[in-house]
Amino acid sequence: MRYAMAVDTKKCVGCSDCVVACQTENNVPIGYCREWVVEVMAGTYPQLEMEIRSERCNHCVNAPCVRCCPTGASHFSDGGIVLVDPKKCIGCGACIASCPYDARYPHPDGHVDKCTFCIHRIKNGLEPACASVCPTKCIYFGDMDDPNSNVSVVLKKRKFKTLIPEAGTDPQLYFLI
Amino acid sequence: MKEEIFVSGRMNHLVDPHLNIWHWEIPLYLFLGGLAAGILFFAALYFINGKEDQYPTAVKRTPILAPILLIIGLLALFFDLRHKLYFWQLYTHIKLQSPMSWGAWTLMVITPVSFIWSALYIREFFPNWDWKYNWIKEVEKFLQQYKKVIAWIMLIYAVILGIYTGILLSAFNARPLWNTSILGPLFLASGLSAGAAVTLIMSKSPEERKRFAQIDLIIIGIELFLIIHMFMGFLASTQVQIDAANLFLGGPYTMAFWIFVVILGMLLPAALEIMELRKFHIPAIVPAILVLFGSLMLRFIFVNAGQMSRWLY
Numbered sequence A: 001m002r003y004a005m006a007v008d009t010k011k012c013v014g015c016s017d018c019v020v021a022c023q024t025e026n027n028v029p030i031g032y033c034r035e036w037v038v039e040v041m042a043g044t045y046p047q048l049e050m051e052i053r054s055e056r057c058n059h060c061v062n063a064p065c066v067r068c069c070p071t072g073a074s075h076f077s078d079g080g081i082v083l084v085d086p087k088k089c090i091g092c093g094a095c096i097a098s099c100p101y102d103a104r105y106p107h108p109d110g111h112v113d114k115c116t117f118c119i120h121r122i123k124n125g126l127e128p129a130c131a132s133v134c135p136t137k138c139i140y141f142g143d144m145d146d147p148n149s150n151v152s153v154v155l156k157k158r159k160f161k162t163l164i165p166e167a168g169t170d171p172q173l174y175f176l177i
Numbered sequence B: 001m002k003e004e005i006f007v008s009g010r011m012n013h014l015v016d017p018h019l020n021i022w023h024w025e026i027p028l029y030l031f032l033g034g035l036a037a038g039i040l041f042f043a044a045l046y047f048i049n050g051k052e053d054q055y056p057t058a059v060k061r062t063p064i065l066a067p068i069l070l071i072i073g074l075l076a077l078f079f080d081l082r083h084k085l086y087f088w089q090l091y092t093h094i095k096l097q098s099p100m101s102w103g104a105w106t107l108m109v110i111t112p113v114s115f116i117w118s119a120l121y122i123r124e125f126f127p128n129w130d131w132k133y134n135w136i137k138e139v140e141k142f143l144q145q146y147k148k149v150i151a152w153i154m155l156i157y158a159v160i161l162g163i164y165t166g167i168l169l170s171a172f173n174a175r176p177l178w179n180t181s182i183l184g185p186l187f188l189a190s191g192l193s194a195g196a197a198v199t200l201i202m203s204k205s206p207e208e209r210k211r212f213a214q215i216d217l218i219i220i221g222i223e224l225f226l227i228i229h230m231f232m233g234f235l236a237s238t239q240v241q242i243d244a245a246n247l248f249l250g251g252p253y254t255m256a257f258w259i260f261v262v263i264l265g266m267l268l269p270a271a272l273e274i275m276e277l278r279k280f281h282i283p284a285i286v287p288a289i290l291v292l293f294g295s296l297m298l299r300f301i302f303v304n305a306g307q308m309s310r311w312l313y
C-alpha cells in the first residue's frame, strides 16, 4: 500500500477551503497551518499563465525528516504516511530544518506537527479532510498500488509534476498540470 | 516575470518567512563541542607521542576545561529542545542516519572520558589532592595503568566530535548552504585551531607556545584553503548553491563573514602569530582570543545564514 495525493492545478480556484478544513479537523493551533495554497503567476500581461497549488507534506518515500530524527518520533506509518509521535519528539527541530518544503512547524505544545494525510479518517474509510471539502473536487487521494484508485486513475490520464524532485525526496504529492 | 504567493497565507512561527528554528543554542553547542574536541585532541595526541613533559599545558592542564565546556554545550542543546520533558528519548534510541543522534551518543562517550582525564591530572591544580575514599584511589590506580588506551579513545572521539559539529549541518540537503561535505573538515579545523588557542593562552613555556603558534598557523592555512574550496564548489554547482554562496558574496552575511570570521578570526591572528615567531613581542593572548572569537562567529554565521538558504520552486 502506498498512499498518495494528486492536486489538479487546473481546477483549483484557490478558495483555501482545504486549509480551513484541515485546521478544523486536526485542531491546528491558531496562526499555524499544515497546508497552504500557492498561486503562481507567470508571464507578462496579456500573456499570463496561472497555476494554483494546494500544498502540504509530500509524505516523501525518501524522507529526510525521518532520516534525521534522533528519536524515531518521525516515522513511516501505514502506506508510507510520515507521522510524528509527540510522545517521542524532543522538539530538537532537526526535521524542520531537513524538510525542503518547509512542511513542518513547531507546535506550541513543544513537539513538531505536520500533515498526517488525515490517517485517522482514512482508517475509517473516509478521505482526508481537504479532499472531502474541496468544492471543485480537485484533490484526489488513494493507494498508488491499487490501479483502480482515484489517484492511480487520474495520474494515468493526466500530465503531472512533483515539487523539487531534484531534492531526492521522492515526493508523493502530485500536481496535475 | 514570475510571481509566487501564498494565497491562503502561511506564517508558521519560526518557519516563515524563512526558517528560524535554531537560535543561539545550537551554534554555541557546536562551538563548545568543537573547542572541547580541539583541546582533547592535542592532549591525547601529545600524550600518545610521549611528549607529556614537553607540552605539559596541552596534555595536563587545558583538558580540565573540556568537561566544563561539554556540560555547558549539552545544556545549550537541552535549551534548544522544545519538548524538554522528553529529552531522555535521545538516549533510548540509536539512529545512525541521524547526526543529532550519534552526536548525542558521541558526547555521552567523550564527556565521561574527559572527566576521567581531568581527574587523573587533578594534582596539577591541587598538588595535595586526596581522593579520601580508598576505592576511588584504587580506581585511579587502575585507570593510570590504562592511560594510553584512554588517550586513544579520546583522540578518536575528539576527531568524531569535531567533525560531527559540521556534519550536523551538512546532512541537511534542504539547506543548500549547509549541504557541503566541506563543512565537517572546516568545523573540525576550526575546533582544533580554537583548542590550540586555549593552550596558547594557558601555557607559560615559550617552547610550548611556539609549537602551538605554529600548529595554529598551519590550521588557519587549512581553514582558508577549505573556505576557498567551498566557494569554488558552490559557484560551480546548481543555482541553489550559487544563491547560497551569494549570501556571503554580496548578500546579507557578506560583511559579517569576511570581517569577523576570515579577517579577524583567521588572517589577523595568523599575521600576529607570524610576527611573534619572528621575535616581535606580541602578547600570545591577542591572537588566541581572536581565533576563539572567529571560531564562535563561524558557527553563528553558518547556522543563521544556512537557515536563509533554500531550494527554489
Ligand code: SF4
Residues within 6 Å of the ligand: A056, A057, A058, A059, A060, A063, A064, A065, A066, A082, A098, A099, A100, A101, A102, A103, A104, A114, A169
Ligand atoms: S514533505 Fe517534508 S515533512 Fe513531509 S515527508 Fe517530505 S521531508 Fe518530511
Ligand code: SF4
Residues within 6 Å of the ligand: A068, A069, A070, A071, A072, A073, A074, A084, A088, A089, A090, A091, A092, A093, A094, A095, A096, A111, A112
Ligand atoms: S523535532 Fe521531534 S520529530 Fe523532529 S527530529 Fe527532533 S525529535 Fe524528531
